[in-house]
Amino acid sequence: MSRAVAAPPAGCWWADPALPFAESRRARHSSASYLPHTHPTLSIGAVDGGTSRFACGDERAVLGPGTVVLIPAHQVHACNPLPDGCWSYQMLHFDPAWVAAVLDEDSAAQARLPARVMASPRAYRLVCELNRTLFSPADSVEKDAALVAFIGDLHAAIDTGAASRTLPAPAAVSARVAQLCELLHERHAERLPLAELARASGLSRYHLIRAFRAETGMTPHAYQLDLRIQQGRRLLRQGAALAEVALALGFADQSHFQRAFKQRVAMTPRGYQRAA
Structure with missing residues (x-):
């Protein structure tokens, strides 16, 4: 499907302390691949060019230009270019409580946006128009209004029958x-051997890994790393030094933290801190 709006300029990150409930990232011609991970946010992505393989739980999809994906908070996912390929994309992140509050103000709207893949020119256009405003010199009051309008308009685009595929919710956790x-x-900052986790859960090490992976989409170790990276993002936004963050989160050294961070956030910790 051809895209409705031209791809954005070179990759960059938007965040505003006056609007702490939203962030945005744009990337062009990226060939980086990332491990399965989660975000504490509602994440909305749009493909500008190239092709990507999207995995969310047991679901798999190939995303082309103009596709929009909605990923609820804490849902394990990964989105990577085809082998030896590259792609361009936009990714928005919203505080789930803020989104629910916006939708709650409209009695006709359900206060949730479920996981889904959308082949909707309207939804793609909404993402592009919002980012055009966010990355502009517009005042934060104008950007705040644009963010609220985007959530409402996207919800309406789903309700009016956009071509979409709803993804199943994660399995209930035992x-x-x-x-x-x-x-x-x-x-999350401690070194927790598998044997200790098995004793705490009352399961064998093998059954612990199987059960945990079946219900969360990750092994316990990967889940703990993901928690560390989420906390790292918060500390970096608060201005903490890179070495201090790595030590506070229990990483063996700064390079280990940087590698794990980039595998899940798509940029280095220092680059993220400068952007945020």
Whole structure:
């Protein structure tokens, strides 16, 4: 499908302390590949050029120009170019509570945007128009209005029958896995051997990995790394030094932190901090 709006200029990141509930990233001709990961945000991506393989839970899709994807907070996913290929894309991130509040103000709207892949020229145009405003010199008041309008307009685009494919919600998490997730949240900066996690859950090491991966989409170790990177983003936005963040999050060294961060955020920690 041909795209409705020309691809944006060179890759960059937008964030505004006055509007802490939203961020945006644009990338052009990227060949980088990323590990399965999550975001604490509602993430909305749009493909400007090239082709990408999208994985969300057990679902797989090939995304071409003009495709828009919606990924709820904490849903494991990955989106990578074809082998030896590259692609251009836009990615928006929204605080889920802020999105729910915007939709709650409209009694006709359900306060959620489910996971889905959309082949909708209207939805793609909305992403492009919003980013044009966000990356412009416009005042934060104008950008705030554009963000609110975008959420409402995107919800309407879904409701009016945009060509889309709804992705299934993640499987319910069992009590044992939920308890282990809580432990990993509380002690995400600690080195937690698999044997210790198995004892805490009352499962064998093998069954722990199987159950945890089936219900979260990740192994316990990958889940813990993901939590560390999410906390790292918060600390970097607050101005913490790179070495301090790596130490606080339990990484063996700064290079290990940088490698894990780039594999999930699509940029280096220093680049992210400068942009944010």
